[in-house]
Structure formats: structure tokens, C-alpha cells
Amino acid sequence: MIFDFVEGGAYDEVTLRANETDFSDITFEPRMLVDVAKRDHSTNVVGQKIAHPVMLSPAGLLRVAHTEGELAVARAAGKVGAVFVVSTSSNWSIEEIAEVATGPLWFQLYLWRDREVVRSLVERAKQADYKAMVVTVDLQVIGKRERDLRSGMKVPPKFTLPGVLDVARRPRWFLDFLKGPPIALRNFLGIIEGDDTVSHGEFFNKHLINASANWDDVDWLRQLWPGPLLIKGIMTVEDARLALDHGVDGIVVSNHGGRQLDGLAGAIRALPQIVDEVGGRADVILDGGVRRGSDVVKAVALGARAVMTGRSYIWGLGAAGEEGVERVLQILRDEIDQTLALVGRPTLQDVDRSLVNLPASWRSGTKG
Numbered sequence: 588m589i590f591d592f593v594e595g596g597a598y599d600e601v602t603l604r605a606n607e608t609d610f611s612d613i614t615f616e617p618r619m620l621v622d623v624a625k626r627d628h629s630t631n632v633v634g635q636k637i638a639h640p641v642m643l644s645p646a647g648l649l650r651v652a653h654t655e656g657e658l659a660v661a662r663a664a665g666k667v668g669a670v671f672v673v674s675t676s677s678n679w680s681i682e683e684i685a686e687v688a689t690g691p692l693w694f695q696l697y698l699w700r701d702r703e704v705v706r707s708l709v710e711r712a713k714q715a716d717y718k719a720m721v722v723t724v725d726l727q728v729i730g731k732r733e734r735d736l737r738s739g740m741k742v743p744p745k746f747t748l749p750g751v752l753d754v755a756r757r758p759r760w761f762l763d764f765l766k767g768p769p770i771a772l773r774n775f776l777g778i779i780e781g782d783d784t785v786s787h788g789e790f791f792n793k794h795l796i797n798a799s800a801n802w803d804d805v806d807w808l809r810q811l812w813p814g815p816l817l818i819k820g821i822m823t824v825e826d827a828r829l830a831l832d833h834g835v836d837g838i839v840v841s842n843h844g845g846r847q848l849d850g851l852a853g854a855i856r857a858l859p860q861i862v863d864e865v866g867g868r869a870d871v872i873l874d875g876g877v878r879r880g881s882d883v884v885k886a887v888a889l890g891a892r893a894v895m896t897g898r899s900y901i902w903g904l905g906a907a908g909e910e911g912v913e914r915v916l917q918i919l920r921d922e923i924d925q926t927l928a929l930v931g932r933p934t935l936q937d938v939d940r941s942l943v944n945l946p947a948s949w950r951s952g953t954k955g
């Protein structure tokens with residue numbers, strides 16, 4: 588049940604698969620006999636220098652993967668200097684996560700129906716010293732994820748007979764699950780009377796999901812949050828242009844890891860046109876399908892300042908908590924390092940479009 592919740596996507600999972608396979612369609616044009624002895628992976632995003640170009644995508648309900656959930660992720664990210672983007676739907680609260688974090692935290696927000704709820708979350712993120720705000724705009728309604736419908740995935744989990752059998756085969760997970768406070772959306776405790784631990788979906792649908800969210804809400808948020816503001820979930824040049832008009836500092840090219848609208852191209856495929864449209868007026872980040880260090884280098888070659896990854900670190904969290912997340916980030920760092928050496932570009936600043944070939948079928952044309 589938990590595996591499917593993390594791994595799965597919407598409907599036929601076409602977009603979920605495309606996020607990964609579109610990376611395979613890009614090939615490198617490496618240069619040889621370049622001195623690559625001194626390598627550097629650091630980058631600069633919305634005015635912040637960051638040591639690791641891989642950020643941890645916002646993901647809700649991480650306690651279902653491991654009891655320490657977001658606390659473990661924040662500690663691990665700090666150890667390697669990666670940015671952790673904390674989800675609004677985290678199981679530990681804004682303040683609890685900030686207390687244990689040793690590296691930069693950003694906060695992810697939805698444009699909820701109730702502006703007072705949004706205002707209070709923004710205020711709390713400010714107080715807890717979160718360094719940037721990422722507003723996710725591709726969740727006007729929740730995507731239909733058929734694996735969750737089949738498994739009965741809810742929070743708190745409802746154990747149906749197949750669910751009980753599933754848990755019986757995973758005693759280590761179950762013992763871990765029993766530790767710590769009951770699973771809840773701790774950012775909302777006390778905010779919405781009498782709904783402390785209702786199911787995730789019911790809670791969202793009843794109080795939060797805002798099918799009317801629009802660019803006026805972004806303007807309102809822009810006034811509220813003085814720090815860097817990024818929009819996550821942009822897949823077209825038209826929306827990238829609007830985002831710039833509405834004063835954002837960064838654009839996260841993303842299709843929510845294929846969990847919302849199915850039938851979109853892979854996120855990497857939308858990246859080059861959006862980078863061209865933005866023309867340096869905001870920083871662009873790629874999110875979706877990043878599984879290898881070479882994917883990170885490809886995204887940077889196509890103009891991303893950094894990438895975000897979701898499922899890869901959640902698997903590390905599920906396997907071994909904090910150590911697992913740290914290990915995933917180290918693996919990615921080692922792979923980036925090796926790729927930079929083998930393509931003859933010692934630093935991420937040396938990586939540009941001349942490093943990659945795009946398939947002729949991609950709309951923006953081929954290399955260059």
C-alpha cells in the first residue's frame with residue numbers, strides 16, 4: 588500500500604513513465620582531454636548559494652515511509668548541504684522540522700481556499716526562518732491515483748483485509764509505524780476545529796483544495812511573502828510568461844511527478860522552451876524523473892539551475908531513515924561528479940546546451 592502510494596501516478600501513469608524515459612532520449616556530446624581534476628557541484632538559486640544541486644521535492648505524509656519522516660529528511664539534507672522543500676502536508680510541523688534542520692529549508696504551499704490558513708502558514712514559515720516559498724499550482728483538484736483506490740490508502744491508514752495481510756508481511760515497518768505520535772497533518776493541528784486526524788483526502792477536500800485558485804492569489808501571496816517566491820507545476824511557456832508577469836523569482840518545471848494530470852510530456856521535455864522564454868529573468872528548476880547524477884547534468888545543460896527529486900529520497904527514507912536519505916544524496920553527488928569528469932566539464936557552470944543532443948521530435952528542435 589505504501590509502496591504504491593509513493594511510486595504511483597495518475598490514471599495510466601503515462602506521464603509518470605515519460606518523466607524518466609524522456610531523460611533517456613537526451614544524449615551527451617562529451618569533450619575529451621579537458622583538465623577536470625578540480626570539480627565543483629555548487630550552484631546558485633534565487634540568490635542562494637547551495638552546495639548540492641539536488642533539492643528534495645516537497646512530499647506530504649512522509650511518516651508513512653518512516654516514523655521520523657520529515658525530521659530524518661531535514662537532518663540528512665543538512666549533512667550534504669541540500670535544500671529540503673517541506674510540504675504543507677508534512678506529518679511533522681513547520682516548527683518541529685526547523686528545530687532539527689541543519690541546512691536550508693524552503694516551504695511549499697498550496698493556494699488554499701481559506702486565506703487565513705495560508706496567511707498563518709506563511710507567517711509561521713517566516714518565523715521559523717524558511718528561506719523561500721514554493722507555491723504548487725497543479726493541484727486544483729486531486730489527481731486520480733488508481734493504485735491508492737485499489738489499496739485503500741488513506742491517512743491514517745484504514746486496514747482492510749488485504750491491508751492487514753500486507754502489514755503482516757512487513758513487521759519491521761509496522762513496529763516503526765507504531766512509534767511516535769499518531770499520524771496527522773501537524774501543520775493544521777488546532778487550526779481547523781475538531782479535525783485533528785481525519786483522513787487526508789477528506790480534510791483536503793473539505794477545507795483546503797481550491798479549484799478557484801488563480802493568478803490574483805499569487806499576487807496576494809507575493810505581497811505577503813517578502814522572500815524568494817517560486818511557482819511549482821509550470822509546463823508551458825505561456826504560464827512561464829505569466830509567472831514572470833506576477834513577480835516570481837523562480838519557476839519549477841514540474842508535472843507533480845505524474846501524480847496529477849496524466850498525458851503530459853516528461854518535465855525535462857518542457858524545460859528548454861521554458862528556459863528560453865524566461866531568458867534569465869527568473870531561475871528555473873527541473874522536477875520529475877531525476878534518478879541519476881547524469882539526469883541532473885542533462886537538466887543543467889538545458890538551463891536548470893538545480894533539480895528536485897521526490898521518489899528517490901523517499902525510497903532512501905523508507906529503507907533506512909535519515910541514513911538512507913543521506914546515502915541517496917551521496918550516490919547522486921558521486922554520480923554528478925563522475926559525469927562532470929567524463930563529459931569534460933569540471934563545474935556545473937561549465938555545463939551548457941552544447942553538451943547535449945535532443946531528439947529531433949522534441950518541439951524546440953535539436954541541439955543548441
Ligand SMILES: Cc1cc2nc3c(=O)[nH]c(=O)nc-3n(C[C@H](O)[C@H](O)[C@H](O)COP(=O)(O)O)c2cc1C
Pocket residue numbers: 592593594606644645646647674675676695723819841842843844845846874875876877895896897898899901
Ligand atoms: C509521496 C509523494 C507526495 C507528494 N506530495 C507533494 C506535496 O505535498 N506537495 C507538492 O508540491 N508535491 C508533492 N509531490 C510531488 C513532488 O514534489 C515532486 O513533484 C515529484 O515527486 C517529482 O517527481 P519524482 O518523484 O519523479 O522525482 C509528492 C510526491 C510524492 C511521490
